[in-house]
Amino acid sequence: MIRMIKEGKSFSGNERNCVFLNTSHPRFANVSSAVGLDFKDDGRGMAVLDWDQDGDLDMWLRNRSGPRLRLLLNRTDSLLPRNQWVYFRLQGTSCNRDAIGARVEVHLKDPRQGRLVQTLHAGDGYLSQSSKWMHFGLGTDAEIDHVTVRWPAGKTETFGDIQPQRRYLLIQDSGEPVESPVSERQLSLVESDQPKPQYSETSSSSLPDPFPLPVLRYTKFDDPAPREIKTNSRPLLVNFWASWCLPCLGELQDFTERQQEIRAAGLDVLAITVDGISIDHDTTPANAQQLINRLEFPFDTGVATSELIDKVALITEIHFYRRSSFDLPFSMLLDAEGRLLSIYRGVVEIDALLEDLDQLSSASPLEMMNLSVPMPGRWYDEISTDLREIAGSFRGRYNEDFVRYVKGATKQIAKIRELTLPEHEQKRLQKLHADLYVSLAKTAWETGDADQVIEQYRNALTIRPNYARVHYNLAVALAGRRQVELAAEHYRQAIKSDPKIAEAHNNLGMILVATGSVDEGVTHFRQAISLDSEFGRAYFNLGRALRLQGNFSEAGDQFRAALQVNPGYYQAHFWLGMIQQGQGDDQAAAESFDRVLSIEPEHEMAHRMLATLRYRQGKYAVSVNHFRQLTKVVPDDVEVLNALAWLLATQPQLDPSDRQEAVQLAQRAIELAEQLDPSLLDTLAAAYASTQRFEDAITTARRAWTLAETRGDAQFAERIGDRVKLYERGQSYRETAAGGSDK
DSSP states (O other): OHHHHHTTOOOOSOOOOOOEEEOSSSSEEEOTTTTTOOOSOOEEEEEEEOTTOSSSOEEEEEESSSSSEEEEOOOGGGTOTTOEEEEEEEEOSSSOTTOTTOEEEEEESSGGGOEEEEEOOSOOBTTBOOOSSEEEEEESSOOEEEEEEEOTTSOEEEEOOOOSSEEEEEETTTOSEEEOOOOOOOOOOOOOOOOOOOOOSSEEEEEEEEEEOOOOEEEETTEEEEEEOOOTTSOEEEEEEOTTOHHHHHHHHHHHHTHHHHHHTTOEEEEEEOTTTOTTOOOOHHHHHHHHHHHTOOSEEEEEOHHHHHHHHHHHHHHHSSOOOOOSSEEEEEOTTSEEEEEEESOOOHHHHHHHHHHHHTOOHHHHHHHTSSSOOOOSSOOOOOHHHHHHHHTTTOHHHHHHHHHHHHHHHHHHHTSOOOHHHHHHHHHHHHHHHHHHHHHHHHHTOHHHHHHHHHHHHHHOTTOHHHHHHHHHHHHHTTOHHHHHHHHHHHHHHOTTOHHHHHHHHHHHHHTTOHHHHHHHHHHHHHHOTTOHHHHHHHHHHHHHTTOHHHHHHHHHHHHHHOTTOHHHHHHHHHHHHHTTOHHHHHHHHHHHHHHOTTOHHHHHHHHHHHHHTTOHHHHHHHHHHHHHHSTTOHHHHHHHHHHHHHOTTSOGGGHHHHHHHHHHHHHHOSSOOHHHHHHHHHHHHHTTOHHHHHHHHHHHHHHHHHTTOHHHHHHHHHHHHHHHTTOOOOOOSTTOOOO
């Protein structure tokens, strides 16, 4: 029922018993009030029987609310003394003993009176079973001719010599009714006193267990900095009010006039205005401050924030299973430790408040529970606040409070686990305890607190050392902190506890390959794939490991397998292209790199590889395009700038108008270079020559020649010298063979 209420399903909680009269017309008449059944009870069950054995039927009512039981005695015998009756109890011999399902027919001597028919049922209402004595009302002056019983087995039996105003036992296959005398009851019922509840405009709800509050913050009239509501080791009444709320103003006046009594009781008051929050009113905190000053209010004051109102509404939702409107005035009584004791809706009556404070401040757990309900009774179990459940209400909204409640829940469960419990219950609580730390770790992960992630996963493992998923998650966190040795150890522990975690095999394999244990890494990748044939990353990682082993053919197969699982896996396309290029299939490699760029247009290495491949194939314009894309991806890459400048300056098939760009690119490369290189000067010289700046070309080329000679690169110096001779003749350098650059 509570779960249904929490889900927002309808539940009136005030389902009165109803009596409907058959009027022989299409509609029934509700006569509940007329017959005296219109109690303010939340009805559940009803049983009918002749409790006082006077021949008429009485009624027991079972309620969810108090009184739990009502006995209604039928007193119509004094009004209709001539009415007759007869009772039957059935006993089966070849059918079920209680003859459930039997049909009884009472045949009267006067044919105009017809026959009376009833069927015996087991359970004749919701959660109810009436007496198995079958009652037949006969009216006045009725004479019984005979009674027939159709037993559950199908056989019909007739019983005669039956008189009104008697009780009979009808035994199957006997043919003779047995008169049953009235038994004397030994049970004496005492009518209970049912005081009517006292209604008030103020609703006061004491909690059965002091409730630890979330962090509640408010501001001051003259200071917008948020501050936390604290009790300072004294009980505190937190009162919410507004300047537009007339009952609130009267309440503040009462607090002011009776301040001495309130302080003498050891109670502090914090009056927090909601002015400025409600969209239905255009008042501001300034309006509230004026009223506070005019009243000379003697207690502390503050201004509510939207977060504070939301958290208070969440608190009421937790305790009353639904979020209601935030009606004013509204107050919360906190104990000296800052725990919630009671909630007040409406104007707080000072005398009732001080009485609550006196009772609740010193109440035992059982007394707290008794004070939380409006009627006396017995408790079957002690009520305690389930902090784990409460934490769930704050997760994702207020993680600070979520963490606070979960930490409290870990202490709760730790105390319970100290008790002597059955083994299966201890195992359940052990997992629950560990999972609380896991939830703390996940929250820390969401907020980027890596240290807390590691700490909380380790806490979980102290509770449940063989928790495979926690070992795995801790390994992931440690790997993220580059603590690869510890990460590998926890991956191994995860696999030991649960060998079927494919991700653990894959991630351990990655660490092993990175640390040089390629063969062992391959083993774990293959194990991951055997556990999950759709594990694309494992195929990919296996392919890279096989490539390191020199097994290029199978490496290519694994990259293809990864792409079968995920055609958009651009890393697999790239490394497949690298394998294809290494095998001499430039065209297939170029197609793989093109697929990379169709998925990830700014992939640097794919552009580099395609720029080189297309250059070798003599597709210079395509090569230039990839180099230009690279200048956008890595604008300060000296190697890219130099290669593009050389291509624009020396390839006759390209647009001559791009040669000035070659000069600019070569100059930019030299500016960015940390150390001057003869290759860069050689490119700039070629660019100058391509734009007919031969003097600059000769000067720059000679500098390149000198630098190459100084570095002992005689072959390169010789090639530069040949180009100097071209420039001296007023000719620029042009490459002629596809891919034939001497750079």
